[in-house]
Amino acid sequence: MTVRSRATRSATNGSPPGTLSSTEDPTLVAVLDSIRYVVRTLRISGRAAEQTVGVSGAQLFVLQQLARSPAQSLNELAERTLTHQSSVSVVVSRLVSRRLVARTVSSEDARRIVLTLTPAGRALLARAPEAAQARLVEGLRRLPPREARALARGLRALVDVMERGEYGDDF
16 A cells, blocks of 8 residues: 555545544454553653653662562562563663662672662652552552453554554555
8 A cells, every 4th residue: 555545535434544433443442542541651650750850660660669678689670570681670770870779799699689779769769759650560460360361462462463564554
């Protein structure tokens, strides 16, 4: 499909292709509205954290996890934040460079590092807003297991289709 034909109006509802109309599938509209809500909430929360305390939403979420208890390793912190270890490593490095988090050698195993909040990290958290990631994780945990599994399957299928490009020429 050419750029020009994509820009033409849809024969069925007069809207540009990709535009939802009131006659669209209500399930599709509900899914997109929900995704928009989650993305908007994360964006607004991240902006609030940046403006209030000067850290990103991801950094704030890590700080809040460490406030609950120190992490015995990057892998443990990655598990607690439900994030890949490499992503948590980047966030922790930034927090360490700002002296909000301390890396110390474990007294039990010299091969491990322990991650703890510094006094500056605790002071920052005292005036920080709640991280939206924490609300998202809590919301997912409160879903009945069957609904959580269905959501995971559906989102994974959506990601797979988007990654493979199975949407045809119109996407």
